[in-house]
Amino acid sequence: MSVRGAGRPPVVAGWVRTRLRSAPGAAVAFAVLVAVTACLAAALPLAVDRYGDAGLRRALEVAGPSRTTVQLFATDDGMLVPQEIQEADLRWDAVRGAYTELLGPAGRSLPLDRDQSAYGVRTTDPVPVADPVELARPSALPPQLHLVAQNDLAGHSRLRAGRLPKAPDGTGATAPSVEAAVTAETAGKLNIAVGSVLRVPGPRRAPLTVRVTGVVDPLAPREAYWSTSPVLRSPHLRTVPDDPARSVYWVGALLLPPDAAPAILATGLPERYWNLAPDASALPAHDLPRLTSAVASLEAGPLLQQARAAVSPGVEADTALDEVFGEYGALRTAIGSLVAVAAFGTGTVAAVVLLMAGGLAADRRRAELTLLRARGASLRGLAARLLAETAVVAVPAAALGLTAALLLIPGARPAYAVAAAGAVAVVACAALPLRAVAAHRAVRVHAAREDVAATRPSRRRTVAELTLVAVAVGAVVALRTRGVSDGEEASGDALVSLAPVLVGMIAALVLVRLHPLPLRALAGPAGRLRGVVGPLSLARASRASGSAVLPLLALLTALTTAAFGGSVLTGVADARDDAALLSVGADARLEGVPELPPGLDERVRRAPGVEDVTAVAVAQYAQPRDGRLAVPVAAVDPAGYAALARHTDIGAFDADRLVAPADAGVLPALGSPEVAERYGTRPFRMGLGDGVFVSVRIVEVRERTPAVTGQEFLVVDRSGVPGGSARPTTLLVTGDRPDGHALREAADGDARVQLRAEEHARYADSPLQSGAERVYAAAVAAGAGYAVLALLLTLLRAAPGRAALLARLRTMGLTRAQGRRLLVLESLPQALLAAAGGTVTAWAAIRLLSPGIDLTTIAVSASSSPAGRAVLRTDPVSLLVPALAVLALAVGIAAAQAWWSGRAGSVRELRAGDAR
Known part of the structure; x- marks a missing residue:
């Protein structure tokens, strides 16, 4: 076939057409x-x-x-730079030109959203504005305002009242007045309206008069234009530093027209800024190293040096x-x-x-x-x-x-x-x-003839198998050593991904070698049996193909992957359940600020799905008398709270140990290990607020408790807590899927409602997690499908011989029932080998990988979880179900083949030359 006649066309095409037809x-x-x-x-x-x-x-x-926005800013020292130069730098053409210089190099390295990127001039620090007196003044302190001149206010807002501010040409640092706009939220919280006149003090000059000409609504308040500095759209309360009374004041922003930027010089030391917002839709996840390098270059690298050379040596960058x-x-x-x-x-x-x-x-x-x-x-x-x-x-x-x-x-x-x-x-x-x-x-x-029980593998095959086993064992040992002995996580190593395949390869080669041994051992005793089906099925199993490594490797790898995947998905679900339960403390949680209204617990009990309600008074910042760190204290009813702890399996304890003494002396307390280590078993005083103090002594130690999250807490009997400190602040609800809508209606805005189911869904609400889980489940399902196909191919390979055998045996008196039993028993050895080997291999792979795999990140999208580290554990269902499915499928196919052979007849199988 390798030689063609002179001048003859190639015969490959003809061969292909003939074979396909x-x-x-x-x-x-x-x-x-x-x-x-x-x-x-x-x-x-x-x-x-x-x-x-x-x-x-x-x-x-x-x-x-x-x-996420890269913020570049430049502040010139007013003591060293003449005012004329500062004013020239703040002119809008200069600020816009610098933005153009920065946008080009940065945009080539990091995709930017040009519509949401912004630039302008602002005050370095907010300026206190005491005039007019109508401005909102919590704690009797005047608000502090930023003066901000940012580009394209009209394009990013909708006018609600008045008109947008304007500035005459040539407005400079000595301008006596400017116009400004405020957002609707700023106007409402600071009591500012169209026509309000604010006087902003400045050093070494008369106050700058700011007339509010308009109130605007941001078009996209959560986007970078408004939210890089959230004070632009929403004022916030700030606490006075080192103030025992914790006095607060408002901090907001006045939006000036761009041409009025030089006037900000009158209020102190302004700064120019350029906010470069990344375009999230154009950031490819696979290119993360390059993107990270680009951000580093903007923060403190070549791109920052280019910005300083183009704009000012004082340009700095800030971003997270x-x-x-x-x-x-x-x-x-x-x-x-x-x-x-x-x-x-x-x-x-x-x-x-x-x-x-x-x-x-x-x-x-x-x-x-x-x-x-x-x-x-x-x-x-x-x-x-x-x-x-x-x-x-x-x-x-x-x-x-x-x-x-x-x-x-x-x-x-x-x-x-x-x-x-x-x-x-x-x-x-x-x-x-x-x-x-x-x-x-x-x-x-x-x-x-290939005979699994009689054929001896060649030396070449033995050497090849030993080489593969040695390589696989070495890789597995290296993975185990690196993942356990060195204390490193092996999750990022390719060996983790290959571990099930490596273990499956080892198991397949070993099982193929061991498979003939029991068949040889059973051959003698089976020959002395009286029936024909048992010895014949064993003989047929012994005459199976000796090259069964590939089918067995397919089945073992598929079973291992399926069991591993099932264990991963089960572990992720369990970790989310535990994290959600510990975050909420029950099936639902209602928290009031500062306390719950009377009668709320009764309204909550009537909500659908609610079985029990436990009221708790939590003092989050209880202060020990010795001045140490604050410790949250939960005042509870011991009996009801102990029942809740048992129901949720969070720090169960004996209620009698927590009952307050009749003389209202030292209260027994349940404490966390950290608090118990700090105070031991001696009594100590705790201040619960409003001048209320109690003496407590830790009698029980638990790592967690339903009412309080965190590593430090105390739980005491509420009947021993005096005054208003015993009034409930939290309701812990148990039941069969409490209705969140009904609970929020019952709370009527007086309490914040948390549901365990919603918390669980929040942990899973990540495209990265949910997408990975879908891909994982699809891969496992595809592997199971290919495993079934491998089993079908194995049985299909032996189907003609089985059909011919049944046809001959029926001519000798074999019944249909005996034929079914024969084919089922013949297929059992390999099916049992695959099922048992797959179960053991999957168990070994999970045990091997569990120390190096942390499921916390895939479960809760964070490096830590309220429930602690989520590790991989064997799931009995995931181990046994795939193995039993292989057995059931093998038996079912054999029985179906026996039925079909009996139904079709025996003429074709007995034709000369058809039997093998």
């Missing part, structure tokens, strides 16, 4: 398998990019513009965007390593199935290929024709799968999807030629 069903099935596999492989990187980008956008949204990127990157790395476990496992199973499909095709055509080799076909020519035959089917199918993935999940990086689909096509094309070349290296007429 002879088995169109097999070609179509192979094309469907390749297309689905290519689609799944191409969809994985696209889905990872998609949820990664969405997670980065959510991280920026949660952080807010005040943290690098911290946001770092937090997101740590979360993405932790989640990505877990997703990679499922991806590697499913990818291995899919590759094994493709190889098995090629092996099945090679076995089906063994006689044909043997005959061709006997007639002089070369290995190279045979491999080339088989490669062309499979490529004609596999390459278009892979392209179709790639196209489907790109249409279903449009992504920014199709190159990775193309590479994944190409890898599938390469494996699919190479499977049949490689298997054929391996099976027909030597020219022979009759193939030797």
